[in-house]
Amino acid sequence: GAVVSQHPSWVICKSGTSVKIECRSLDFQATTMFWYRQFPKQSLMLMATSNEGSKATYEQGVEKDKFLINHASLTLSTLTVTSAHPEDSSFYICSAKKLAGANNEQFFGPGTRLTVL
């Protein structure tokens, strides 16, 4: 299998606080993980590509100081939303690509719903 988990599944926080979301590949090693954002009834938009041991590559328009990504191991990437505001409320989904094989397929996590009050 190729299972990706996210923690927490949902989080509510006050404006101005920081929130950390974890993405783990449970049964495989992932060289690359991706972070997406999905607004209600909209599609997924890639925020950044995270490679283990190196800096993340952010998509145009995504603030790297706002959305801190750390990919410290082959099974864990974290997204920290710093000084969160209501407009950051969204559904955040990660995906992971296997170290080898699987035609570079991305395996998706179940998502984390962030609500900023």
Add this chain to the structure above:
Amino acid sequence: AQSVTQPDIHITVSEGASLELRCNYSYGATPYLFWYVQSPGQGLQLLLKYFSGDTLVQGIKGFEAEFKRSQSSFNLRKPSVHWSDAAEYFCAVRLGGGYNKLIFGAGTRLAVHP
């Protein structure tokens, strides 16, 4: 620029009826194409993918899709829809050349009437 278009935002079908969800892409090279399904509040599950070879690909849950290069399309089909198929469906294209970025369409929300 690369893009994926799903012309239908919402589709409603009766249980047991056939289904076709449309997807058109814009990409200069041979695309890698995907269909994903998302249930409410959940992540994405891969239904099927096309990389090369036979242009009619079979996926899970009885879905199939046909790649038509001349029409730049990759439409998803199912001969008989079940109530459990109600969900959001996303078509996606992956850029080639070793770059793994996925470009998603806007999605089609499928409702199934009993």
